Amino acid sequence: xxxxxxxxxxxxxxxxxxxxxxxxxxxxxxxxxxxxxxxxxxxxxxxxxxxxxxxxxxxxxxxxxxxxxxxxxxxxxxxxxxxxxxxxxxxxxxxxxxxxxxxxxxxxxxxxxxxxxxxxxxxxxxxxxxxxxxxxxxxxxxxxxxxxxxxxxxxxxxxxxxxxxxxxxxxxxxxxxxxxxxxxxxxxxxxxxxxxxxxxxxxxxxxxxxxxxxxxxxxxxxxxxxxxxxxxxxxxxxxxxxxxxxxxxxxxxxxxxxxxxxxxxxxxxxxxxxxxxxxxxxxxxxxxxxxxxxxxxxxxxxxxxxxxxxxxxxxxxxxxxxxxxxxxxxxxxxxxxxxxxxxxxxxxxxxxx
Amino acid sequence: xxxxxxxxxxxxxxxxxxxxxxxxxxxxxxxxxxxxxxxxxxxxxxxxxxxxxxxxxxxxxxxxxxxxxxxxxxxxxxxxxxxxxxxxxxxxxxxxxxxxxxxxxxxxxxxxxxxxxxxxxxxxxxxxxxxxxxxxxxxxxxxxxxxxxxxxxxxxxxxxxxxxxxxxxxxxxxxxxxxxxxxxxxxxxxxxxxxxxxxxxxxxxxxxxxxxxxxxxxxxxxxxxxxxxxxxxxxxxxxxxxxxxxxxxxxxxxxxxxxxxxxxxxxxxxxxxxxxxxxxxxxxxxxxxxxxxxxxxxxxxxxxxxxxxxxxxxxxxxxxxxxxxxxxxxxxxxxxxxxxxxxxxxxxxxxxx
Numbered sequence: 001x002x003x004x005x006x007x008x009x010x011x012x013x014x015x016x017x018x019x020x021x022x023x024x025x026x027x028x029x030x031x032x033x034x035x036x037x038x039x040x041x042x043x044x045x046x047x048x049x050x051x052x053x054x055x056x057x058x059x060x061x062x063x064x065x066x067x068x069x070x071x072x073x074x075x076x077x078x079x080x081x082x083x084x085x086x087x088x089x090x091x092x093x094x095x096x097x098x099x100x101x102x103x104x105x106x107x108x109x110x111x112x113x114x115x116x117x118x119x120x121x122x123x124x125x126x127x128x129x130x131x132x133x134x135x136x137x138x139x140x141x142x143x144x145x146x147x148x149x150x151x152x153x154x155x156x157x158x159x160x161x162x163x164x165x166x167x168x169x170x171x172x173x174x175x176x177x178x179x180x181x182x183x184x185x186x187x188x189x190x191x192x193x194x195x196x197x198x199x200x201x202x203x204x205x206x207x208x209x210x211x212x213x214x215x216x217x218x219x220x221x222x223x224x225x226x227x228x229x230x231x232x233x234x235x236x237x238x239x240x241x242x243x244x245x246x247x248x249x250x251x252x253x254x255x256x257x258x259x260x261x262x263x264x265x266x267x268x269x270x271x272x273x274x275x276x277x278x279x280x281x282x283x284x285x286x287x288x289x290x291x292x293x294x295x296x297x298x299x300x301x302x303x304x305x306x307x308x309x310x311x312x313x314x315x316x317x318x319x320x321x322x323x324x325x326x327x328x329x330x331x332x333x334x335x336x337x338x339x340x341x342x343x344x345x346x347x348x349x350x351x352x353x
Numbered sequence: 354x355x356x357x358x359x360x361x362x363x364x365x366x367x368x369x370x371x372x373x374x375x376x377x378x379x380x381x382x383x384x385x386x387x388x389x390x391x392x393x394x395x396x397x398x399x400x401x402x403x404x405x406x407x408x409x410x411x412x413x414x415x416x417x418x419x420x421x422x423x424x425x426x427x428x429x430x431x432x433x434x435x436x437x438x439x440x441x442x443x444x445x446x447x448x449x450x451x452x453x454x455x456x457x458x459x460x461x462x463x464x465x466x467x468x469x470x471x472x473x474x475x476x477x478x479x480x481x482x483x484x485x486x487x488x489x490x491x492x493x494x495x496x497x498x499x500x501x502x503x504x505x506x507x508x509x510x511x512x513x514x515x516x517x518x519x520x521x522x523x524x525x526x527x528x529x530x531x532x533x534x535x536x537x538x539x540x541x542x543x544x545x546x547x548x549x550x551x552x553x554x555x556x557x558x559x560x561x562x563x564x565x566x567x568x569x570x571x572x573x574x575x576x577x578x579x580x581x582x583x584x585x586x587x588x589x590x591x592x593x594x595x596x597x598x599x600x601x602x603x604x605x606x607x608x609x610x611x612x613x614x615x616x617x618x619x620x621x622x623x624x625x626x627x628x629x630x631x632x633x634x635x636x637x638x639x640x641x642x643x644x645x646x647x648x649x650x651x652x653x654x655x656x657x658x659x660x661x662x663x664x665x666x667x668x669x670x671x672x673x674x675x676x677x678x679x680x681x682x683x684x685x686x687x688x689x690x691x692x693x694x695x696x697x698x699x700x701x702x703x704x705x706x
Binding site for chain 2: 092
């Protein structure tokens, strides 16, 4: 963590209020005023002192000069959170958890979205390094593109050299991670479908190059193999992790394999598209003709027609833990985050032929 | 816009690669290298030159030192976007539009969420000012709390004094705004319900202190008054802008006024809760017994049971326009953004008694 020594402030417009003036006005040391106004340091400041410093700063119109501070301390209180898509509730849940933990540390989470462009992810890492962000959380899935992964690793190494901390949500081989059991969750979903008598199960998957997709797919495939079933490539269709992607993929899958009785969608947003394809486009019943399972348990899953059976990942908690990882608040041996299957109305017994 | 003069870089670890070395390696002037790597300036750089500079920077491992640059230029390429709730698709849509516009300008959008805590909004403004963010977009609704509004205005004035630009999405009296026709949208929804024969209409509203809520409520009330109807206070229940808030408010509203035949929810997330309350908790049919209208047309509105009739606001376009406002890319006289009513399956004729 950065050294919270009192900083000398760079020249500003005339009449600039210095940290020293704030400290005098509040009757505290400069170190205490700095700790309250700039954050950082391991010692906490009591509520009464904090109030006095904050009210003095407000009265005098003090503005901390972050660029000057950053030069002096080599770290700001900013924690960058890089996600794929702000419109995907998966990332909104992670962000909500990260912000809750950040507030306790008086850190500011700033969210950047890449729209799944790995080049843009690298650009954001570079920019957050240049801004001397204190830490960086990578919430999106990595890819299996070796050259991109290497370039990202080089940027992250630079970020760490400057004293920044990095954590990932989900394993992606780019530093310490809050593991998410993507494979285990998919295995649960596949096992539940098997238990209901489904023997011809298809998968509507997100982009094939994403590690998360590969992990979820592998989990489903392995579970089915252990049960004596199979998931051949012909029963997997890859598409965008969006509602439109799910709809198109489901239509392609069911045109290719009309005898499927169940579809596992690898996220809930895609599952919404699968439900639309099966019920509205094909006029078939869910779960009477086809059972549908999603993944993530985003807030609207319960409101779909029918309410969606889905794999629940503890995403808010994962976001919290990622912040704890970068501020060293995390206890050493934490039990891994659990996954569970939330059974609602979109799954039922396999239809009799 | 900040002056893109070539900056002297502050001391870094040994062997730091300077902008000058990058410029020499690429065979361009320092000014050109700066324009490519730091952004800013009104002149554009050709694709070929840009590629040369970027590849030289990559080869040499150049990292721009943003704090030093910010001191020299008094502005970074960061644009802060302050929203209420990242989990609300309303803000995700605004953010997506803002990011699209920002990419064209090579600006970085950093999103901060306040969870509707006005104090936290003020803190974020202060922090973005201290970081020398180039601009600031306020996407959340303002409140009618005079003292909070004044304190926010003071922070925004300071931000502007330092050369930062500010724009709001929706009028909130805090600077130039991309207007959103909240009142007009609510009037459309109320008029449609009236046309369908509904005469006892209730409203499930978000927090009473939010200007957006007040504008939407006023629009519905005025439209009904003009049609010869009314919206007495007993037919309005305020709650959180969440699914749980909508569910509780609908139960209270229909307990108080069991004869209502239609409910207007002031956002779609609340509408999801209203649908659950009416159908699952009360066992009444939508739209057979009660029609339900939402507001915003978020992506999942079409997937609700039944598909939600709702007011469509062009939120992505509003986000784009807000970025254009702060970079002066906006044409002078733009037509205001339109609102429309998207009629789906949750509305129908008022039931005969």
